[in-house]
Amino acid sequence: MAFSGAKRWLLLGIALAILVSYFTPQFNRYYLGVAIDVGIAIILATSLNLINGHTGQFSLGHAGFMAVGGYFSAWISLQVAGSVPAIWYFPMALTAGGLLAAGVGLLVGVPSLRLRGDYLAIVTLGFGEIIRVVAQNTDAIGAASGLKGIPKHTTLGWTFGFAAITIYAITALVNSTYGRGFIAVHDDEIAAESNGVDTTRTKVTAFVTGAFFAGIAGGLYAHHKQFLSPTGFDWLKSIDIVVMVILGGMGRTAGVIAAAILLTLMPEFLRDFSDYRMILYALLIILLMLLRPAGLFAFNIKRRKHS
């Protein structure tokens, strides 16, 4: 076989995504919408996992990058819609959104990644809020009333195709020689630095890569909901993504994906208790943190010590 294990999974994922999107019209529209939400959440959580989990830098501004990508790709779509077939410009618009988000990620990352822990968290939170406020005051993208009439191009195929690429790219990056640097920075920054890892560069790389995929997720989101509002990208959205990463277990890709699926589906299951569902959501976060702090799917395999 010419492909390694991970690449095979990537190809399988993309093939499945194309196959499924072929049958899309037969699905119930509600379930379809939820499934796309799940796919977008997977991209967001996996990309944040690279920053928060693998590299251990606590970022609270992921929704800001999502907003940048979402707004930019939606703006491109609105400019060229009608003149070019969607199959050509849609991936271009998504990539452009991702690249702009990565550029913003670089701008944010270079100065702020000098800070640590709580300070980094608050600065990234601040940048997320600044991006939101700028979106709220820019007339070209609808200002406070939001951007309406975005063409609906996001399908199951695109979403899960990009989700597969995201998972593959981040897993491959972390498992590469270069990617060992992320884990080294996570484990002990000083030790990593004294062993010749350029810690700032590593952290910025993680940040920019994470921002790129968040931007793509934002683009998919924009072309799925067909409406973008700045208030949808406030810090609560960032916290939603952080909770996915933490529940999944920081740095465990499979766990994070499972948590993203679970947390996106949970509000749908709780729809019957709509009055109480956000209260239950909050309670669940607290209880999970008290009872399963290493993540929902972390099982302690170590044998008990006999004393």
Add this chain to the structure above:
Amino acid sequence: MPKLFLSIQSSKLSTPNSQPTVDWFLQQTINGLGLGAIYALIALGYTMVYGVLRFINFAHSDVLMLGAFTGFYIAPRIEQIFGHQSVLGMIMVFILAAVVCACLGMLIERLAYRPLRNRPKLTVLITAIGVSLLIEFTAQHEKVFGAAPQPFPSLLKEHSIHLGNVVISSNDVLMVGVTVFLLAGMWWIVQRTRIGTAMRAVSHNQQAALLMGVPVNLIISFTFGLGSALAAVAGLLYAIKAPGIEPLMGVQPGLRAFVAAVLGGIGNLPGAVLGGVLLGLLETFAGGIPGLSNYRDAIAFGILILILLVKPAGLLGRAIVEKV
């Protein structure tokens, strides 16, 4: 900058009988001090809890909201006893709200944070976010407070003092006065009492304090109570100024005060006050300039980021050298 000057000239809405130079400046300073006083009170709570536990208590802003709602429910009853808009009644409302919130703060610490005492900081941070969301969503439920804003009863009759073209509201004086009084009290507790010494010891080195016989759990509880009481007072002051109170009223001032605490150097008490006042002034000045006023939220964070880049430990914080 002719354009900026023009925009100040046109801002006659914020200065009633305006001579848009020195008067405008003084007026904004007075408004900013009132707001900054509130931020300082909230920031103290953040910074004290950070000092003893090294984590950001996200639920602090919701304790502020609960303080305002406590005042909202007990003010009519206090009024029946002490009379309408009496000074004594107002003081009673403040004390009762502070006591209720102090108990709530200690309860939150006991139930949610203490079981996590030895876990990684991130776990505690997420729990704090969870507690914050829990309080907010519970309060928004129609059977609790409801999501709609409600008018806050005026505890004291508002007077306006005219000094030339500058108008000083009695509420601003009240805010600054209460804050200065509480800050003096705080300073006395932290620097001059036995429990304050214990607080400083816990903040300095929890393990060593424990070995010296300091009841660490009790001190942490007390710190939460004190911080929450300050938040309750800040909540009442904020409610007096704000048009109405609602379950999410704490989020914005809480976020600003948090920024203020980091700005001054988190864990540092004078720093929190300095950060709060600075932020209040900056926000008021930015708000008074049309065109900039839409970016008020961004400005607070922009300043924070600039300062952290130059002085990563905050204005008054000391940089800690990490030892291997």
